[in-house]
Each structure stands twice: as structure tokens, then as C-alpha cells.
Amino acid sequence: MWFKKLRYRKRQYIMIGSILLFTATILTMCVGFVGELGAYSKTCYTRKTCPDVYLYTAGKYDLEQEVEQEVAQNIEKIHQVDCTILQVPMKSNDRNIMVNTNYLTSGEQFMKFVDAGYVTIDSGKSAYPKEGEVWISKAQANPNSIEVGDTIQFGFDTVEELTVSAIYNGSFYTKGKGITIVNESFFKKHQIVMDRSIDAVNLKNATKEYSKEFKEATGVIGQAYTRAELMSEGSSGSSVIGKVGIIASGIVFILALAVIGYFIRTTIMKEYKNIGIYKSLGYETKEVVSLYKKGYLFVSAIALLLGSLIALPLIKMVCLAATTYLPGFELSRISVISVIVIPIILEGILWVSLKIVFKRLNEITPVEAIKDGNTASTDQIKKSVITNAKSSFAMAINHMFQYKKQSITIIAVMTFAITMSFLFIMTYYSCDNMDTNCNGWFSIPKGDCYVVGNIDETVIDYLKQNQEVKQFVYGSILHTQVDEFMGTHDIIGCKLIILNNTAEQITNIKPLQGRLPSAKDEIALSIVSAKQQNLEIGDYLTITLNNIEKEYLLTGYFGTMDDENEGSISGMLTSEAMEECFPTYRATLAVITLKKGVDMQAFRNRMEQEVQGVSVDQVYMALSTSISSIEDMLRNICRILIIIFLLFGFVIILNVLLMQTTNCQRQYGILKALGFTTGYIIRQNLWEYGILMTISTAIATILHNLFSTALLNMVLQINGARNYTPYTVTLALGGLGMVCVVTILLSLPIKKIAPKNLMEE
């Protein structure tokens, strides 16, 4: 009997099934993604694929001789790759390949890492580069659209052009560092000496403490990165997005339950007469409920399982996007577990929801139900808002108010779908504009152009006297060793943002809490650093830099996506504070805001001609290159999430409209019998859903403007969330257009159906 009912009410079950399918897909995808990424990070950074510590030395050292005996005794194995820092620019496809520090080594040297299993060749040949060939990392290749077979020009006095023969991936520290591999002959030709090394060190005791101890011990000879730091750096950004995705899919599930509940309640109301007949024939309530429940649970089980299975390739797609610069991602059993567990959980939740919805059946008496009319409930008996209504607009208004619950459900569903879409589009836009919104994402001053080089008195005077410059700020972003730190955890290094002026109107940097430092004995910390150290605003911290011990007042927190890993802090000091610790300190960055109407390119050309030793760019290139891989990855993930959530919103809206037009068939038949045309009916529907969609968009816009920016900033611990009105307006108008088109398409079949057939239930 329940199967017959399922076949008879095919359309409704298909609608419910499609909503559940999408919900399961999204939830499984997000959960699977976060789980897989976490698991992958661990497998990617095992001892087989990643040493305990990478050490980028400042010279050539015998490591075991340089460190204390105790530390040296813990060294199990070293793979040492000799290299140097490339001093000339690299160019490909007419663009400079920008890297903070570009290490150059030979194929022979680099094969040590390949043989150790720390490197995989992503594409191209695996034999090391011949004369005329070059290997680069995927992190350099992707942002610059370089493929195997492309050429790279090295900016020597005579330009040397090499062909890319392979692109590799590895567990290296990728932020701002590149490793370019050439043939041995390249070094001889250009008289380049490999004067430093990259050491991949495996320790006998590779616990976190011992790794950190090794890192501290080698601080004088280079920059070390433990496996834990590399793992965290490799997955943090995408993991955050994944977690946002889980929250969003949780909301999606609640939304889906609300819509399905609405569908089921509407069906019950339509089935009142039949339910009354069942009861009058002697069926108990639980038997009647069972008839309906079996159908819903059967369809939902199939839909949820199918949806979860569809999520499998999506999990792989999103994870591949998130691990673009890491070697060979493959799905693990975590995805399989997600595919099995999530449908079971969702089915259980649905079962409970059905129980709540079907509780109503207990209240229906046979007599009440068999009585003519759609329902025995007095809910629908409402007065018309517009009396003497004639036009389709007036009838639409009356219908909306007479069916308030239904209208509110539709508004709630659409508002959530639109708000989520706005949120993800804002996330995408914010990720896409990390470098131009560096003040929000990285607490680096925002301006029209960035001058990099030796910012001495000459440059400062030039900028002060230049009529085209509205305002400017100068300073540095640098890494330095910390000699001593009086905090909760040991710190051996810090990344410092040094500015001569931290006023918000000049830098456009807004602190997350408190204020930025304005005196030489003040410091601000990144919120992550402060939390790691259990420091609060108003605390005093003693830091020894360059053997000069000083006490600083913690004035506030700032946000940055470029936080240092454990063992380091991110802070902000004034230039005055820096000069006290480092008397020879000089600024290396100036951020300029030009006056209105000044052409940036012309200003750039003039300044580069008139001032020696500086380069001028529209973005802070060092930042731009170090974040290009993160930007790329986050953009890809956001794109996938936006498409899926928009599709889900579309499915929900389509199903709601389908349900509505199905429920109103009889009404349409009566209207046609009274002489109203299909055009009139379509206009009435267009008015109704157009108004509901407009109200939903208006509420979504208000919610978005009130909460989305704060929510994203709170989740990412930055001030980088940026709204882009053209995107949201396009989405809103697109959504309205889509609803109108779908309404028309779903209403058109009425034209061909005779009034008599429409009135038949």
C-alpha cells in the first residue's frame, strides 16, 4: 500500500528526494574535506615524505660541528643539498616570476631530496635537467601559468633562456621561497658558486620538543622549519574554509528539514480527506502514519546514500584544490566512513522530524477530515487584505497574506539561501583580493603603490616634497631572531611589522582589539600570537632583540593570515622602537597614497627614474608572491562551495515553486472555468513569488551587511573580509530573474490543460 502511494505521489517524493540528495552531498563533502585534509596532512608529512626539520642555512656548514654535542647526538641523518640564492630576476610569459628568496641548485644536488622521497615530480621528466633545461616548483609554476615546455628567461647581462622540463611538488616551506633546479653547466657558465645549503634533517628523537630544540640550536646559521610547522602551514587556510563549509552545510540541513517539513505538512493537509477515510475504515493513527512514513524513509534513504556517494568525487576535487602544492593526494577511508555514517545520521534526524510532523494526524477525526474543503483547520479562513480585488497583483497580495505560514516559510528558505550565497561570494571576493586588501588580511598598510628598496632620507624627502603624494608611511616587514622572551612559551624568532606611523587614517590598518603601538615602548601582537602566549591587552612583555632587553606594553591585537608558527610571534612596533634595538635599522618599504587623479603608472615610471635603488609596484610584491599559492587554493575552494550552495538554493526554490503550482492546480482550474486566462494566472504567480523573493533578498542584504563581514573576520581572525556590491547585486537580480523564469515555466503547462482536468484532484 505504501509503495502504491509512493508511485501515486511520485512528484512530491522526487522533490523531497532531490533536496535530501543535495543536503547529503554538501554535508558529506564538507565533513569529508576537513577529515581528509587533516589525515592527508599527517600522511603527507610523515618521516617518509618530510624530514623532521628543514634548515635553510646562511652559509656552508658542517651541521654536526656547528651545534652543541647534545643536539648533534640527536641527528640521525642529513640530506644536504648545496645551493645559492639566485640574484637575477626570472621571467616567463613576459611576466616576472616573483619569489622572496629563490634558491638555485643543480639537478645532481636536488636528486638527494628526490631519492629521499621528499619530492614528487608533478609533470615532466624525472631525470634531472640537462643543459638548457630547468625544473621549478608547482608553487611557482601555477600562479605564473607556467607549464612543461615553456621557457624561463634568466636576467643575466646576456639573457639565458631555459626550457621547463619538469614541475615538482614537495613538503618544503613554500611561502615566499622557491627552489629552481638547473644543470651543473649553468653554474659554470655564469660563475655561480653554491655558497649555502638546504638541509633535510632527521632526528633520532623527533618529538616536538626536540625538534624545537634543534631549531633553536641552529638559529644562528639559518632558518629552520619543523614538520609540525610545515603541516600547519600547509593546511590551515583551507581547513578554516572547510570548517566554515561544515557550519554552512549544517544550516543547509536545518533549512532542508524546514522545507521538507513544509512539504509534508502541505501533503497532510491535502490528504485530510483520505486520512479521514482510512480512519473511518478502522485504521489506527499509527497504521496511517506508517503508510506515509515508509514512503518518506524509503525515498530519503536512497537520496541520502546517493547524495553522499556523489560527494566522493567532489571531496577529491576540493582536496586536490587545497593540496595543489603538496604531493599526490588520494582519498582515504575517511571519505568512505563519511559516506556511510552521514546518511545514517541524517536519516535518523529525518525520522525524528517526521515523528514531529505526523503528530498532527492524531488530532484528525474521520468526520472532520471527510468534510468537503481542503482542510478542517480554521487557519486558512482569513479576510482578504485588499477587498474587491480584481487585478492579478491584488490577488497575489491576498494569497500571500491568507497563507501567511507558507509565505513565511518561503521567505525564510530563500533568505537563508541568499544570505549564504552572499557570504560565500564575499569570501571568494575577499580571498581574490588579498594583496590589494593587505591591510585587512595581513595588517600591512594599504596604499596606491608600494616602494621597495632602501628607504633613506633621500627617498623620504622626495616623497614629502612630491606634489602627487597625498600621504605615505614607511617601515619594514622583517623576520628577526629573539634572544630572549619572557612569555608563556619559548620564542626564538618573530616577524615584525615596523611602521613610522600606525594611525588608521594613514595605514588603513584597523586593530582587532585595543590599538596599535604609537610609542617606542609599545607593541601590538597578532591575535594568534597573543593567545598562544596567554597575553592580554595591558600586559607588559620583555623581549630581548639584538641583545637589548626592553619591556613593551601590549596595546592591542591585529589580524594576519601570515602568522608565524609555534616558536615565533607576529608583532608590530614603531620605527623608534626598532631603532633602539637595531641602531643601523633602515626602512625597506614605503606605502604611498596618491592624490586623486594621479596616474599610478606615470608616477611609478617617474619615481623609478628619479630615485635610485627602489622599485615601485601597485601591490606589495613580496607579499603578493608569498600568498599567490594560498589565494589560488582558497579561490578554487570557494568557487566549488559557491556553485554547490547556489545549486542547492536553486533546487530548494524550484521544489517550493513546483509544490505550490501542484497544490494550486484545482484553483487554476476554477479560475480558467470562470474565464481567467493562463496569462492572468502566471501574472498572479509572478507577483506573488517576485514579491516574496524581493522581501527575502532585502532581508538577506540586511543580514549580510550586518553580520557576514564580522562573521568571516571572526572565523579567520582578520579584518580582511570585503564586500563587493556588484557581485551581490548581480546575484540578487539573477536570483529574482531565475525565480521569475522558473515560475513562468512551471505555470505554462496550465495553458494546455483543460479546466475540467485541472479541477480533477
Next chain:
Amino acid sequence: MKKCIIQTKDLCKSYINGKSGNHVLKNISVTFYEGDFTIIMGSSGSGKSTLLYSISTMDKPTGGSVNLLGQDITKIGEQEAARIRNKEISMVFQSINLLPDLTAKENVAYPGYRVGKKQEINEKVDELFASFGLTDQSNKHPAEMSGGQQQRVAIARALVTSPKILFADEPTGALNSSSSEQVLDLMTEINEQGQSIIMVTHDIKACARGNRLLFLSDGHITGDITLGKYNPEEKKEREETIFQFLKEHNW
């Protein structure tokens, strides 16, 4: 000489379901006249309602022609059909089919607003309600009225546009005898005022109200008698005549 309002020629209606077909109306040629109260009667499944819907633009015949008020309705488009349903004819259904969201007054006025000015229609609605004894019901919704009251509202709705023909499909089918009598009295009254009515029924008492009776059997019209004007005092004799007629046609 009575004026012809509907003329059918070889009217056919079939329902095709997969490979099989159900031929409900088979080459029906019949004429309906102005001012008549025509009853279409027949056994269950004989095609009475199908004939009614086919000649009233509510359904499209599969063959033949139907000339309704000088127009072949088998060849018209949806716009023209809607115009005819709104301005020229009207329907009363067995299941009443009032719009549940509207009050009685709104149900009646709503189609009227497409035909005349709001004020005039409102006045006409008030008149109809007064003459049908429905004034107290005007602000109630269908769910708050009895079946008889609802059907009288439906008849008022059918008359508000001053149709040339009123079609009724078993208007008393869902009503008790008392309500049925009220509805039939109403219909007799409006017919006496000149309203052309074509009604499908299987109720002999309802049959007796008509002045012409068509008998439908297996998709054909097998009987056609004229009864003359209805006189309540001759009700019994009339019913007897009808009963004999039906008996001859194996009803």
C-alpha cells in the same frame, strides 16, 4: 421559432490511455435552444458530463464540431475560450468549486469585475444575494457555510456575468433533499426569467424541472422529449411521464 444557441455535428470525445482508448461520445449531433431548460440524463458512464464539458469549452472534443453562440469552439484558442467562459456562459459544478480563500461575496464578484464596473457588479451581487436569501452569508468563507448555501452562492456567481447559457453539472448531487429543492427552485425561477440552462443530472426530481429531456446511452443520444413549462402542481404527473420515458430507454 426558437433561436439555436448550441449545435453539435458528429461530436466525438475519446480518452486514450496507453494502447487502449475509451470512446465516450460517438458522433453526437444535437441542437440546444434559447430559453430552454434542457436536462441531459443517462446512466452512470454514459457520457453526460463529458457532453456538457465538450459543449461548454471546459474540455476539447476529439472530433466533430460545436457551434456555440455562432462560433465553432473546436477551432478557437485559449484566449477566446476564456472570453466565452467569462462573458457568454457560466458553470455550476457538483463539487461547487468556490475559491476557499474568498468570502461568498468576493467569490461572486471576482469574475464579475472582468465584465463590468466594480460598483455595478457590487450592486448586482447584493441583489443576487438578497433574492437568493444569502445576505447573511456574504462575509463568510465557503468552509463556514452549508452545502446548499455554497451551491446557491455558486449559482449567484454563475449569474453575476449575465451569461447567455448556464451549464450545470449535477448541481444537487452533493446536497440533501431540502437544499436540493432550494437550488432547483432557484434554477426554475431564473429559467422562467429567460435564462437558458443545460443541466446534467441523474435525479428524476431535477429532471422534472426541465422542459426538454435528452437521454444519453453509451455515447449516443437515444431519446429526446419536450415536456412543456414546469408547473409545481403537476409535479407528480410530470415525474411519471419522465419515469416512463426513462423506462423505455432501459434506464
